Amino acid sequence: MERDLRPRGGRPWSFDRDAAVETAMRLFWRHGYEGVSVGDLTKAIGVAPPSLYSAFGNKAGLYLQALARCEETHGGLDLAAIGSAPSLPDAVRTLLEGAVAAVTRREDERGCMISSGLVACHPDHAELARDAAARREALRGRIAQALSPFAPDDEAQRMARYLAAVMQGISIQARDGVASTELQGIVEDVVAGIAARNA
Template sequence: MEPDAKSRGGRPWSFDRDRAVETAMRLFWRHGYEGVSVGDLTKAIGIAPPSLYSAFGSKAGLYQEALNRYEESLGSLDMTPVASAATLAEAVRRLLEAAVRAVTDPDRERSCMVSSGMITCHPEHAALARDLAARRDAMRERIAQALRPFADTEEVRRLARHLAAVMQGISIQARDGATPAELQEIVEDLVAGVAARSSR
């Protein structure tokens, strides 16, 4: 079919929703929500603005689909190695080293789309910012769940919040150009602190 042939919904018949969400995810990951315009999205995806609105409802709707794609495919830390750790310090090391690998992988953007997403934004985007905050809360809870075998509930709650803050900082420093070796220094310092506290 000719490239300009349209479906009744206004999208080209060749429109690939999966590819569109993947393309949008990469753009939002690299530039942030406010750093990507509808024009940027339609140009990269290869559709007209009415087609984008028909498919996703709005730029915000596409952003949320992109976030879902990110969490499903790239943004969810694998907690499996943590479960087999022998001590709390080792569990923390495995968790943080996985985070460093994720944000410094040369085949990916140098940050976490959720940790670094919409820290500040225009007031009209407050609902999206709340969604990102809820996703960060969920990430912190996953960290706490992974660490529960190694410490009591109060220590796990405190440590999970600390680790979530450190991981957020690692994401931002990676975006700013910190090397894996420099980020590993943060890991070593934190693991040493956990080990010392655990030995008391």
């Protein structure tokens, strides 16, 4: 992205906005919203606070852009592949194996920034928490849609809720340092249960 982007006042920003969002995303992913200060952000990005406020409004504005970046570039879920799987157990395996890969891909950024972000927070950040919850709910809806070839709508909705809960647990365990091989064991147990139920 071009470095000579102009804020509202017309003066060029002295930093790469795209790189700033990427840097912020990684900080928020590692430490959570409340674990990252404006000072941490400005130091990592290499700008003074006024430049950061001019570019993003405030820390919350930068966090929302970082969340959007995370969804776009680190989702790790191929929902099209899920919908075209030969059976429901295969679809579930594809979904959960993608989730395990996504949350264990980088040792220093384990878990999912959206799944585990702002689950609990200071009341001042309630609006951000609602945004994170809405993103989780939107993903659940997309999973239900991907499962629709395998089950009636009410069953696909229920299954998506269950799988979203499993994925959230996988994300938290990944943040706790659980090995991907152990997380794969969860995938096998879930798939086996679904296969038995649909036998």
